[in-house]
Amino acid sequence: MEWEKGLSIWKQIERQLLRDIAMEVFKPGEKMPTEMELSKRFDVNRHTVRQAMAALAEANVVRVEQGRGAFVQEQVLDYPLNNRTRFSQIVSSRHRLPDKRLISDKILKASPTVARNLKIKPGEKVIEILSVSEADGVPLAVGHAVLPEKRFRGIVDIFKETKSLTEAFKEFGIYDYTRKFTKISAQLPSGKIAGLLKQQKSRPILVTESVDVDANGTPVEYGNTSFTSDRVQLLVE
């Protein structure tokens, strides 16, 4: 590579790498070449490459992990929390193809935590639905929803057809429901969740705990959603 004069070498390297990423020579999520390889390619010192990489990391274009390498940042999806937008709408509006796959469903007895949030008695039957939400075939979140079985018997079949809880609720006369609260924490994923999200166990996830209520204020769903923090960012406006 030829160096223009008037512009520092590391800035030219930064521009070149940015072009490579834009041209998908290095694709989102993929590993970049090592600093050694890059310093050979550009025929400069490793520090010069590092300065370019640091600039890219600051601009959130790449993510550098000690001992592993640098990775091209996936496109981060802003996931709004406080309004009534649904997953499929959010993903569609970003020109990406949404999908929601049912992983499993079970009927079991409410644990104390579940019972408190759904305002039912511990031990009452509840429906547990595990699903994966994807955009363009890439998993973004694992949803873990719990609903009172007494009120929503048979909802799983409708969910399977419509792939949407919103639609399924309509069959039970619930045309509007709102989010009562959302609690957000950061965790490391279990092996199961990491597998479903197709991410490493060492990368953290965003976990939201929430309760949805119907027009009367009665809880209809207690949910627990795990987002890949590499591909999703929660947004409060």
Place this chain on the structure above:
Amino acid sequence: MEWEKGLSIWKQIERQLLRDIAMEVFKPGEKMPTEMELSKRFDVNRHTVRQAMAALAEANVVRVEQGRGAFVQEQVLDYPLNNRTRFSQIVSSRHRLPDKRLISDKILKASPTVARNLKIKPGEKVIEILSVSEADGVPLAVGHAVLPEKRFRGIVDIFKETKSLTEAFKEFGIYDYTRKFTKISAQLPSGKIAGLLKQQKSRPILVTESVDVDANGTPVEYGNTSFTSDRVQLLVE
């Protein structure tokens, strides 16, 4: 320990451990005895203890880490995001003693990201303030605020006195400012942040990125706050 009849042994163990935690025999953040030690103490099989521990983990009373042991969960502080509440108010309302310590302040040039969010030109001078927010002497968050230097020259001295940006803003004629947006992600902390939060580098943190604007909609602060996810939970209502 004597077993009551009519109640399963693991539930009695669960109750006993809960009592121990309530009496602070095991204190928040501390390591619990190993499963082996507990099974000896209660003279039961290790699996019986595991069942009790699993129940406590489900109830979020303890946190189990493979290869390290079980730890009593710290009291989690719900940190509301969407209203105008300030840190000191939030902590005070939970009957805990708030404190905000200035770690460092610097004047440097705005990076492209900073410039975009503050709506200034890249390279313009900005004030960078690093602070730690604590409750009862335990660090909860590390704040990283960036302000335009042109408008807020000398604000650091006022911040040092009042320990509050809200108060410092008043000296500059800003009596009201609002949060334009908050973006939330999960990350692993850098060594520096982990040290300031007095937590392990392997435990994830919640990072909020936000912009505050004055009454005219002009950005006054671009901030980046890192919360310990073991002691803080973000709350959106």
Place this chain on the structure above:
DNA sequence: TAGAATTTGTTCGTATGTATG
């Protein structure tokens, strides 16, 4: 499970060019 190899992070030192007063 233990150690070697790989890869990034940090800290020295050295040298050069450029802007400023």
Place this chain on the structure above:
DNA sequence: CCATACATACGAACAAATTCT
């Protein structure tokens, strides 16, 4: 012209984290 400060660039050695064998 000089002194100073600052950014750039290179080199070497070691620390820390991860992966491979």
